[in-house]
Amino acid sequence: MRYWDASGIVPLLVEQSHSREMEKLIEQDPDIVTWWGTSIECFSALMRLVREGRLNSSGAQAAERRLRELRKGWNEVLPTEACRRAAERMLRVHPLRTADAQQLAAALIASDNEPSMLEVVCLDQRLTEALRKEGFIG
Secondary structure (H helix, E strand, C coil), X not given: CEEECHHHHHHHHCCCCCHHHHHHHHHXXXXXXXXXXXXXXXXXXXXXXXXXXXXXXXXXXXHHHHHHHHHHHCEEECCCHHHHHHHHHHHHHCCCCHHHHHHHHHHHHHCCCCHHHCEEECCCHHHHHHHHHCCCEC
């Protein structure tokens, strides 16, 4: 099982430069654990692509269907008080945006606070750096 950040999931929904790489990872291990808000982040990314004219209506509908299918099978870290406290700590320690701090906190919870035991799929440079500093592999 791998922890997937939204940045790794979006290329599974729409063709992007990292799509093939992400597809190989999901084929190797289809078990996804992710943050409760990941589907919202992915939906936001899809709508941004539509607004920018980089994704048409039918492409967006297909991507939304794929997102729903993926979400049915993944495991989510829920927004608990422990997750909130961990995200707040991440914001004190790392230069992250709110959603990235939540992703990092959720990954810590998913790893049972043993980050070296969980591979994380993330394409966001700032979050990847914070993940490495926290001891995650990926």
